[in-house]
Amino acid sequence: MEHLVDLPSYLDQDEDVKDRFARIKQRPIALEIKNLYKQFETPTGAKVTALKDINFTVHKREFVCVIGPSGCGKSTLIRILAGLETPTSGEIILDGKPVQGPGPDRGMVFQGYTLFPWLTVKRNVMFGLEQSGHSKVLAEEDARQWIDLVGLGKFEDSYPHELSGGMKQRVAIARALANQPRILLMDEPYGALDAQTRAKMQQYLMEIWQNIDITIFFITHDLDEAIYLADRILVLKAHPGEVNEIIEVPVPQPRSPEQLLSAEFLATKKRLEELIHPPSEEEEGVNSDHLNMVRMVGVDNEVESVF
Amino acid sequence: MSSFKQLFAVRKELRPRSRVMITVMSFALPLLLWCLVSYVPWLWHPKVEITEPGAVSYFKEGMLVDRELFDEESLKAKEASKTLPQGDPANPIYLPAPHEVAEAFYTAFTTPPKRRTEKWLHESLWDSIQVIFWGFFLSSLIGVPLGILAGTYDFFSRLFEPFIEFFRYLPAPAFGALAVAILGIHHAPKIAIIFIGTFFQQVLVISNTTRKLDPSLLEAAQTLGAKNKALLFRVVVPGVLPDLYRDMRILLGWAWTYLIVAELIGTSSGITWFITQQARYKNFDNVFAAIMIIGIIGLATDLILAQMGKRLFPWQRKAKA
Structure with a gap:
């Protein structure tokens, strides 16, 4: 190269x-x-x-x-x-x-967000906390903090389908982090x-x-x-x-x-x-750098060459 | 031409006005066809209703005869220079005109039963609704949990599904005689038939729906510390609930289709009894009205359930307006 x-x-x-x-x-x-x-x-x-x-x-x-x-x-x-x-x-x-x-x-954040669609943002973040035995009040308090941390305080009662991709992923991160x-x-x-x-x-x-x-x-x-x-x-x-x-x-x-x-x-x-992308590693019989193209543009084409 | 193209765009929603118009047409077109056949004399009308018997000895006023027979007798009378019979084109008795059926909608409810032991139409209907309700309710009470278990755990899937797969091919009405022998002649065997007709499909449909739950939701829940029981009750059940609800709406429709067979078992009862009874008296306008009432009840229930579904599951992606 x-x-x-x-x-x-x-x-x-x-x-x-x-x-x-x-x-x-x-x-x-x-x-x-x-x-x-x-x-x-x-x-x-x-x-x-x-x-x-x-x-x-x-x-x-x-x-x-x-x-x-x-x-x-x-x-x-x-x-x-x-x-x-x-x-x-x-x-x-x-x-x-x-x-x-x-x-x-081990908290995990997936590419596909994997938020629970039936839970609001807050309940999503509370999910892990409730699983680990936090009381509802305590879980809610904690969840609020994490939601604020990712800047979604205004959306705590929204459902995932109302959020953009970036927001969903922030909720997913908050949800994973809430479990500490x-x-x-x-x-x-x-x-x-x-x-x-x-x-x-x-x-x-x-x-x-x-x-x-x-x-x-x-x-x-x-x-x-x-x-x-x-x-x-x-x-x-x-x-x-x-x-x-x-x-x-x-x-x-x-x-x-x-x-x-x-x-x-x-x-x-x-x-x-x-x-x-090592330069020499090509699959046999397939030239992965170039397609097998011939010129398919007529000689009388308005644009003779793209260069 | 462009508006015509718009009407047939693949997987594109129509404009609101066209949508309403076409929805209305969906009901208006069959009705129009029925009106045409009923009210346009030269469309079909294979019979003649006699208004004046003339010289034909066996013709009576109000009698329905085949048109060929009428023409034949008219020809005979003409050749013998006798009084010609008179009549209007008519449809067979089993095809009443829309206005007759519309009238029957009212009179069917207001006409007292012929015998004191018999039931009013609304009482018959209530019987039918009870049979449907109990059949479907009992089936769901067992079928929904089994379906969810079979869709969640391979163990239950292997345990239940092969047998159910076999049993669902056995036609429910075939168990009629058995059901009467075991459960008597009243509501119980009818409920049993609806149960048999619904239950086996229900388990399979619901286990399939359960299996369609996005597995990554289960994985996410596991990484958040959810174990077996929490996975089932806090992820699988709420996750499949909207789809399960939709399945139930479809299955309830199937339950209605088993109703007619079920009600013929033992002592005929409910709306089916009303229909067969009215058909025996050749009150086909009442028969049509009763059949339509079933349709209306079915459609109305489904629409109500659909509206309820929207309220029950606010997280479902809202359809674009």
Whole structure:
């Protein structure tokens, strides 16, 4: 890939960033993924390895993004972390204890919002609190705080269908956070949002993360989003899903939109591009870079060439 | 031409005025067809109603005869230079004209029964409604919980559905004799037939509806700490409720279709008794009125239930105006 400007290496970190990563590594471990394997059986009986020997450690209050080409098993990984699927082998350790099955200690935000349509915004946020045995009064009080935190105080009595996509996702985040989970798992949460809303939501999430005690594990397929949000990026490769590289993002914290064009940002993006779209990896017989096109415009066409 | 195109746009809503007009037409067109056949003498009218028997010995005033027979007898009378019979084109007795049926709507309720032991029309109707209600209520009382269980847990699905799948092919009326033998001749066997006709479909329809619940809602609830019982009562049940309600409206319609068969079992009763009785007296205007009353009750109930549904489930996406 040719670049028109010279970029530094994504591995170069300035002193502050280096220092910060050193401090992060000193923090206690929030989540540990140990020798994780996941195999599926296809209907024809063939075995497919979705995840192969994943080892990864997340420190407390760290923001980790997971990125990888389609079929790398990133969704499977987060579903295993949430307890919605069981690994074939390996272990997930949360705060020193192995996890089994889904539970409120791991909040999850899905791409499809998954708000309960029959409950108002407030009752949605109260759902988890009531499950963990809070009294209704207490749950309501707590829920109000979380709704205010995501800026939807005026909408607490609205039903989900009355909200926009971005608002729904904010409710989903409030609902997950209300349980005060150890870790917040987010599975491509902004995949269905338009670019402006997405940028705003990223901003909100950064603010939330900076101000409350939460570790975030965030799946995305958007390179910019991963770099903009993450302390570290776990890059997976496909077939089978394996750890490709773990990147410490050299962009200083706290982040702001201007950094999207900084040299560190672009250097990281270049590296991610190389990892996710390697130049030589083409399926046999299919040229994925170009379509097999011949000129289908008449010689007497008004526009002879688009160039 | 463009307005014509608008009327037939694929999956596009019509403009409000066209919608109202076409909804009215949906009832007006069949009525118009009925009026045409009844009131335009040269449309159909295969019979002749005698107004003046003339020389034909067996013709009587008010008698309905086939038109061929009338023409034949007229020809004979003409050849013999006798008085010609007179008559008006008429439809068979089983097709009363709209105004006759409209009248019957009123008179059917005001005419006392022929015998003292027999029932007024409104009493017959009340009997029918009770039979429907109890049949449907008892079926739902067991069928809805079973359907939800079968749609939620594979265990119950395997346990119930294969047998129910088999049983639903057994025609409900076939159990008539059995039901009378066990339950006697009054309301009980009729309720049983409606129960059998509704219940098995109900379990299968509701288990299917339950299975259609978005599984990601269950996953979300699990990550929020909901366990087995909470998943069932706080996610599955409220989640399927609007669809379940819609299913029940459709199933109630099916229950009505079993009513006529059910009421013929044991001692004939209810609206069916009224219909068969009136048909025996050749009061076809009353028969038509009674059949239409069933239709009106059915449609009215459904409209009321639909309106109630809107109030019960305010979270359902509102239809665009």
